[in-house]
Amino acid sequence: MTSNELGSSTSPYLRQHAENPVAWKQWGEAAFAEARERDVPVFLSVGYSACHWCHVMAHESFEDVATAAYLNEHFVNVKVDREERPDVDAIYMEATVAMTGRGGWPMSVFLTPAGEPFFCGTYFPAEARHGMASFRQVLESLTDAWRSKREQIAGIGQSVVEQLGARQQVAGGAIDAAVLERAAAVLKVDFDPVDAGFGQAPKFPPSMVLDFLLRHHRRTGSEDALAMVEATCERMARGGMYDQLAGGFARYSVDAQWIVPHFEKMLYDNALLLDVYTHWWAVTGSPLAQRVATETADFLLAELRTPEGGFASALDADTEGEEGKYYVWSPDELREVLGDDAVWVIELCDVTGTFEHGTSVLQLRRDPDDLQRWERVKRLLLEARGRRTYPGRDDKVVAAWNGLAITALTRAGLVLDRPEYVDAAVRAASLIRDVHLDASGRLHRTSRDGGVGSAHGVLEDYAAYAQGCLTLLAATSDGSWLQVAKALLDRVLEQFVADGAFFDTAADAEKLAWRSQDATDNASPSGVSLAAEAFTTLASVTGEARYDEAAGQALAASAALAARAPRFAGRALAVAEMHRAGPLEIAVVGSADADADAGRAVGVGVVELVRVAVHHAPWGTAVVRGEPGSDVPLLAGRGLVDGRAAAYVCQKFTCKLPIGLPEDLRAELTGGR
Template sequence: MVNRLANATSPYLLQHAENPVHWWEWGPEAFEEARARNVPVLLSVGYSACHWCHVMAHESFEDEATAAYLNQHFVSIKVDREERPDVDAVYMQATTAMTGQGGWPMTCVLDHDGNPFFAGTYFPDRPRHGQPSFGQLLQALVDAWQTRGDDVRRVAGNLREHLNQQAALASGQIGADTLAAAVATLAGEFDGHHGGFGGAPKFPPSMVLELLMRHAARTDDDTAHAMLDATCEAMARGGIYDQLGGGFARYSVDRRWVVPHFEKMLYDNAQLLGVYARWGGPLGDRVARETADFLLRELRTAEGGFASALDADSEGVEGKFYAWTPDQLVEVLGEEDAGWAAQVFEVTPEGTFEHGASTLQLPQDPEGPGAQRLADVRTVLLAARETRVRPERDDKVVAAWNGQAISGLCAAGLLLGERAYLDAAVAAGELLATVHTVDRRLRRVSRDGAVGRHAAVLEDLGCVASGYLALVQATGDAVWLERARVLLDDALDRFRADDGGFFDTGVDAEALLTRPRDPSDNASPSGLSATVHALAEYAALTGSGRHRQAAEEALATVATLAERAPRFAGWSLAAAEAMLDGPLEVAVVGAPGPDRDALEARARRIPGAVVVVADGPREDVPLLAGRTDVGGRPAAYVCRGQVCERPVTDPADLP
C-alpha cells in the first residue's frame, strides 16, 4: 500500500510513500481537506540525509497505531526542506520563535490558514528525559483543538502577527574597519587547540575561511592567516574528512573533528572544494583533488548534475560504511600492514566512534617510503569499503548547490590543471541552463533529467549566476555571461526589497505565512550573500554600474549582522573584502604558451579576483575589450574600481 507521496519527485518524500500515514504534499488541497473535516494540519519537515528524521519515521510514522491516530485526527503534510526551502524557512522561523531553537525533523501543527499554534522538532515514541511521547503530544493537541479553540486561534494569530512585523534591515557600510572588527571577533571565538569556531558540534566554516583568506591577502593579517591554516589543516586531518574516498561529512559531533555526523552534503563539499583549491600547498591540493574526485565518482548523476547528499546510515547504522575496527583492518590488509595503518589512521582497540570502531584520521603524512605505502593501503581499503552496503543517495539535483559545485570545480580545474573538473562543471552548467530553465525562469530541482515544478528561490539565482560567471572565467565562453545576466536581472526585478536587500522568494511566489527573508549564512550562503557575490562579479566582468550599485546596496543591509555575528555573515563579508579591493579585475591576453600560463597562474591565485584569459581583444566579454599583448608578449591588465593600471608582462608584478 502506498500513499499520495508515491507520485512525488523528492527522494525524501518517496521514502515515506509506504508509511501507513496518509501523507499529503504541501499544497492548497491539503488545507481544503483539513477545513472540510475540521481537523488541524500536522506539518513534518525533513530531508533525506537527516539521521533523526529517519529515526522518527521508523518510531512513529511507520507505526500502525500512531498512523491511525494521525489519519483520524489530522491532515498530515510531509515537506522536503531541500525542495521547498521557502516553506521550511517560514516554519523554522515560527519554531524558533516558539521554542527558542530549531532543527530537523521539524514538527508544526497548523490551523486551516497555515498559522502554527504548536512547533517542535524530534519527538520520541515513548516519554524520555522529561519529553512527552509523540502520541501523548498528538492527543494533547487534538484536545486543545476540540475544547480550547479560542486559545488555539489566539496563539496562531499572535504568532502570525509577530512573524509579519518584518521591519527593513538596518543599513550601514561594511568598510575596512568593519572587516577588521569581524576578524577580531572571530579570533575571540576561535578554537586555538583544534581549529574552527566555538565548541561541539562543530561545522566546517567554509564561508568564514574564504573571508579569512581574502582578508589575509589584502592586509597580511597574521591572525587571519593562522586561523585559516589551523582550521583547514585540522579538518583535512580529522575524521570529518573521508581519508579514503575524499569529501567532508556535514559536521563533527566533537570539537576535535574526530567523529562526524556522517552524511555528506553537496553544498559542504562544493564550497570546501573551492576553499582547499585556493588555500593550496601540498595538503590543500591533495584535499581539493580528492574532494573533486569524490564529487565526480559518487555524486554525479547520469544527466551531468550533482546529487544532493549521501545518507549517514547504511544497514540502519550510522557511520557503518566509513568506520573501521583493528580486526577489519587485519582482515583486509594482513597483520603487518594493518598494524601500520592502525597507527597512521589512529584506529584503536577501544575505538574513537561506537562499538569499538574508529573513524579514520591522518594526523600527519608519512614521508619517504611511507608515502607510497599509505597510497597502497588507501587503495586496498577503499576497494574493500566498496564491497560494503553503501549509504543511500538523494539524487535530486538542487540548482543552488550545483551552482556551488560548478564554482568549486572551476577553481579546482584551473588551479590543479585538471581538465576533467572543468568539463564536469560545463556539463552541470548546461543541465541548469536547459533542464532547470523553463521560459527563462530557473527552477529549483530536477531528478532523472525531469525538472520539478518548484520555482527557484534567491539562493538558486545567486549561486547559479556565480557558477555561470565562474564558467565565463574558466572557459572564456560568453554564453555564460548572458545566462548570468538573465538570472541577476530576474533577482533584481522580482526579489528585491525596498531597502535594497532581497527577499528569499519572488514577488509572485506562493503566499505563505510570511515572505521569507533571512540574510544570515548557515551551512550554505544566504540568498542575499550569494546574489551579492554574483552581482559584484558580473559588474567586474562587464563594467555594469547598475549591478555594482545593487551589490553595494544589498551589502549595506547586512552591516549590523556582520558586526554582531560575523560567523553568520562570512559570505557577505567575503564579498565586502573583494569589493573593498575593487574587486580586482585581471585580463590576461596573448598567445598561448608558458609566458601566458605563468601570468594566468599567478592571477588565479589572487583571492577574490575576477580573471579572464584570451588570445586577444574580445568585445563579447567587456573586460577583454581592447586588450592586446605588449610588444608581442602576453600581458596582464589589472583594474580595480574602474581604474586600470599599466599592463604587466612579468608575473612578479601582479598583486
C-alpha cells in the same frame, strides 16, 4: 496500507515515505483545502534525505500503523523536503525557534488550515523519555486542544504570523574597514586555540569564515588570520570528519576535536570546502591543502556526479539502519584486510575501537612516513569498503548547490591545472541552464533524472548559479555564460528586491504565511550574501553601476549581523573584503587554439595567463577570457600584443598596460613577492 501522494515526487526524501501508512500529501493548496473541509489541523513534517533523526522518527512513528491511523483521522499530513522547498522550511523553522528556543530536523509543526503555526517541535520519540512527551501524547493533546480551545489556538497562530511576518531586514550601514577589522578580532576571541575551529561542540566546518580570513590576510598581511585558517583546515582534514580513503567531508563533528563525524556528506559543504582548500593552497602552497582540494574535487566527480552531469545533493549518514557503518573500522577488520600492515595503520590512523561495536573512523594526524605503503593500504581498504552497503544517495540536483560546485570546480581546475574539473563545471552549468531554466526565465530549484521539479528557485539559487556562470568566463571563451548570469540577476532585481530590501522568495512565487528574509551565513551562504557576490562580479564584468549599487545594498543587509556576530556573516565579510576598495578585473585576450597553432607548449599563452590571474589575484576577482572582438564588455577594446595573448589588469574598467608573460603578471598581482 493507506496510499499517499509521495510516490510521484521528484524528491528522493519524499519517495522514501511513499509506502508509509500515513496518508502523506505534498505541500500545496489542496492539502489546506482538505483541512478546511474536514475542520482539522495540518501536521507538517519537514526533513531531508541525509538526516539521521528524520529516519529514526519515520521508523518509530510514520511506519507504525496505529500512529498513522491516528494521524490520518485527526490531521491532514504534509511532508516537505527542506532542500526542495527552503522557503517553506525557512518560515516554519523561524516559528519553531521563536516558540521553542531551538530548531532542527525533523521539524514537526502543527498549522491551522490558514497555514498559521500554533505548536512546533522537532523529533518526538515513540515513547516518552528524558522529559520528552511521546509523539502520540503530543498528537492526542493537540487533538483535544483543537476541539476545546479553538479560539486560543487561532490566537496563537495569528500572533506568530503577525510578529514574524512584521520582521523586516534592516540595513545596518556598510561593512567598512572598521567592521572588517573588528570581525577578525572577534573571530580571534571565538577561536579554539587547542582544537581549532570556532566555539564549542558540535563543530561545523566554518568554510565562509575561513574564506574571509584568507582574503583578510591577503589584504592586510594578518598572520593571526592565516594561523586560524591553517590550524582549522589541518585539524578538519586530519580528523574523522574527513574521509581519509576517498576524500570528502562529513557534515559536522559532534565533538570539539573533529573526531566523531555526523556522517552524511552534503554537496554544499564539499563545494565550499573545496574552494577554501584551493584558496589556502593558492596563498601558501601547502601540500596538505593541495591534496585535500584535489581529493575533494575527485570525490565530487566520483560520488556525487549524476548521469546528466549535475551534482547530487548528499550521501546518507546511515547504511543498514546504522549511522556511519560504511565508514568505520574495527582493529579486527583491519587485521583481516591488511595483514601485517594492520598494526601500522591502527597506530597511524588512531583506531582505538571506541565507537559502537568497537569501531573507529580513520584519522590521519600526521603524514605517513611511507607514502607508497599508505597508497597500497588505501587501495585494499577501498576494495574492502566497496563490498559494504553503499550509503543512500539523494540524487536530486539543487541549483544553488550546483552553483557553488561550479564555482569551486572551475577555480580548482584552473589553479591546480586539472581541466577535468573545469569540464565537469561546464557540464553542470549546462544542465542547470538547459533543464532548470524555463522559457520565461524562471529558474527552478531542483531536477532529478533530467526532469525538472516544480519548486521555483529562491534567491540563493539565482545568485549561486549566476556566480558559477560568471566564474566560467575565466575558463572558457564562451560569452553566453555572461548572458545567462545577467538575465538571472536582472530577475533578482525585479522579483527579489523591494524598497532596497532583499527577500528569499520571488514576488510572483507562491504566497506563504509570510515572506522570509534571512541574511545569516550558516551551514551554507545566505541568498543575500550570494547576491552581493554575484552582483559584485557582474559589475566588474559589465561596468554597469546599477549592479555595483545592488551589491552594496545586499552587503548593507548583512552589515548589522557582520558587526554583531561575524561567525554568521562569513560570506558577506569575504565579499566586503573585495567590494570595499573596488575589486580588480582581469581581461585575458587570446585563443588557446591559436596558442596551439603557434606551436607553444600546453599551459603557455592564454591558459597560463588565466591560471596565474586566478591563482594570484585576490580570491574572487572577476577574470574573463576571450578572443579580440568578444562581446563581453570587459574584453571590449582589448587586443593581442604582437600577435600573442595578453592580460589586462583593471580596476573600475581602468586598465594598466597589457602583460604578455605569466611571470610579469604574477609580479604585478603580488607586488613582486
